Amino acid sequence: MPPTLRQRRLGAELRKLREQAGLTSTEAAARVGIQQARMSMIEAGRYGVSADRVRAMAHTYACDDAGLTEALGDMTGRRSRGWWDEYRELLPVALVEVAELEHEATALRVAVLVTMPGLLQTAEHIRASYDQSVPALRPFEVEHRTAFRIRRQGALHGKAPVPYTAIVHEAALRMGIGGVDVVCAQLRHLIDMGEHEHVTIQVIPFGRADFPAAGQPITYAYGPVPQLDTALLDYDHGCEFLFAEAQLARYRAVLDRMQRCALDPAQSRDLIHKIAKSM
Structure with missing residues (x-):
């Protein structure tokens, strides 16, 4: 299944924080401890990420907005199907x-x-x-x-x-x-x-x-x-x-x-x- 709006938005916000920190995708991946390819997939919304990983990334990017960090963490995890998913083929x-x-x-x-x-x-x-x-x-x-x-x-x-x-x-x-x-x-x-x-x-x-x-x-x-x-x-x-x-x-x-x-x-x-x- 392609990434949902929520998943794409989470990835876009993480990318925005990384860019504001002045880090390339490769640099950020090295600091967080993951492969660059996985970092790209996360930012595209195509790879799941845990709330703890999001907090670690926010810390790496020097994000001091606790409210934003927690809100991004809440967007993670296994996504339960919404009623709208029934219509994806229709x-x-x-x-x-x-x-x-x-x-x-x-x-x-x-x-x-x-x-x-x-x-x-x-x-x-x-x-x-x-x-x-x-x-x-x-x-x-x-x-x-x-x-x-x-x-x-x-x-x-x-x-x-x-x-x-x-x-x-x-x-x-x-x-x-x-x-x-x-x-x-x-x-x-x-x-x-x-x-x-x-x-x-x-x-x-x-x-x-x-x-x-x-x-x-x-x-x-x-x-x-x-x-x-x-x-x-x-x-x-x-x-x-x-x-x-x-x-x-x-x-x-x-x-x-x-x-x-x-x-x-x-x-x-x-x-x-x-x-x-x-x-």
Whole structure:
């Protein structure tokens, strides 16, 4: 099985610490006491590493951030299969990794302009959206993807739901995907989900043009420490996972500005209700 998102991220963070220490892969391997080939495999996420080894590597790299070291140690060990692994043979890898990212996040913040946030969509809305895919999906593919997205929504339910903030442009509320009945049910679902303590929904109304118009949906997944945050950009051709500090800072700023342009949750709920009544 190819390395998971979590395994690749652990390797990337260890490589980053090594580079910050000014060590080559060969030098670091010699200091840690392993072969250079194994070091390369670890940094590629293709070779398992223990928490003790990670702590030793962090010490070798003069990393004095105890929180980061412990968070990296927690990413090691034998990985139990997640429910999303059932879909690895059925769906594109990037879609499966989105579920893994959401499962591992300590909080999620998303922004969309013309689509509904995936974790807040009704089953009918999901199917209607996939029915518009180009190239067209076959019926069984639509069902696989619909079932997968519904299972992803489990992140917002259960005993320990992830805190979730959705910034939605008014245009997304008026797109009409699936017809009037589907749209009205979707809007009522947004209102209901917004009643949950851990879910915040804010709408950017028409008339606010002073927000960064990011064309693709943005998901910002918070990690156990800021260095392990991830920004996810969702394009038509696939997903892009961003880890670099400058990229993370940029998308935090984008989301902050979009949120400042949005109505507060109560005003947003009133606008969603108003749109639903007008349908």
